[in-house]
Amino acid sequence: SGSSDPYCLVKVDDEVVARTATVWQSLDPFWGEEYTLRLTPGFRGLSIYVLDEDTIGQDDVIGKVWLSHQRMAAEPRGIEGWFSLAPVRPDEEVQGEIHLELRVSQQGHPRVLRCHLLGASPRPLPLCPPTCQVEFCLDAIGSEPTEGWFQLLPFPSASRDHGVQLGALRLALRLQEDTVLPAHCYQPLVQLLTEPVLSPAEPPAGSVLAILEEVASGESRQDVATKLVKIFLGQGLAVPLLDYLTTRELARTTDPNTLFRSNSLASKTVEQFLKAVGLPYLREVLRPVVTRIFEEKKYVELDPGRMELSRGRRVSLRGSPSAAQVRDSSLELLKGYLGAIVEAIVGSVGKCPLPVRVVFKQLRRRAEERFPSAQHEEVRYFCISGFLFLRFFAPAVLTPKLFGLWEEHAGPRTG
Structure with a gap:
């Protein structure tokens, strides 16, 4: 369609911790949002996913940026710059943990591994349903039940996208690791x-x-x-x-x-x-006042080079308004909004x-x-x-x- 409605999800390991606002109808969005996240010492990395919001159906995933804990810790003054978006493959996305009870039968041949699913802790993104795997050491499992949480791991994928330009994301990040004393x-x-x-x-x-x-x-x-x-x-x-x-x-x-x-x-x-x-x-x-401005959705534009005359306030049987009419109506609206803001502050x-x-x-x-x-x-x-x-x-x-x-x-x- 030549346009997009992008927003970002911020994910630490397997948990979505923040979501930006959606920037409507833009291929060059600016968010300018700042987040302070309290992280556990052993976190593995930070992912920022860029998605295209759809009013009907599932949102489309455009790409992601991933930064490891080690990389951020190596730059105590912070990291700032453009990061190329990488494609998101659902089968390579870790989706959480499952709680299993495992037991290996010691009688008979062949030995039988019995798995009892006790619970799950998925934290899904709006992606296609992935396939995951769990790894554990059979030597550590005996006839007595072994219970624990196991990380879901992605299946290796041989598919790679070559030459696909998904865009880039400008980020400024700083990892601050403090020791708090009494x-x-x-x-x-x-x-x-x-x-x-x-x-x-x-x-x-x-x-x-x-x-x-x-x-x-x-x-x-x-x-x-x-x-x-x-x-x-x-x-x-x-x-x-x-x-x-x-x-x-x-x-x-x-x-x-x-x-x-x-x-x-x-x-x-x-x-x-x-x-x-x-x-x-x-x-x-x-x-x-801000709520009123957003809800009224009036068209205001004083720059003749950017005016969309068909969207002006005054439309008559003679056709679209002139640039002068759009300017005058915009000036009237702008004075009204600014006057309301000044009155609110002064009062x-x-x-x-x-x-x-x-x-x-x-x-x-x-x-x-x-x-x-x-x-x-x-x-x-x-x-x-x-x-x-x-x-x-x-x-x-x-x-x-x-x-x-x-x-x-x-x-x-x-x-």
């Missing part, structure tokens, strides 16, 4: 991190937080910020942490137009704090979590102290709006699926 073991580290926040009068140049600001690279800043937010939230010190970091960045800034525009540790920490504390608030504010002051309001109140005060002149009067406002709108609400409006506002990604029309 809580008291981390107290010296927590004390070291919180010391500059609890004693702000002391020179901060040599503090751990100041050193982290200097040494954290661009690619690691988000991880550092996420961990700092979790630690300081646990200690009840998240608000003082943000005051400490934003005050230091204000002191370094000479041009207010560049304030908090970079992905500094202060900017990333405020961003992660908003996600950790304010996500329920964001969903309450934006979900009604949500009372719903905004108290810690967020305290953070922005002290940020405004710090900005006034740093840039007190009348020509910089607006700094106190746009340093807050930059976080609240550009880093918090705007990404959720653009990708509502990733913020839990809608179950699916926006299709070509809604997007």
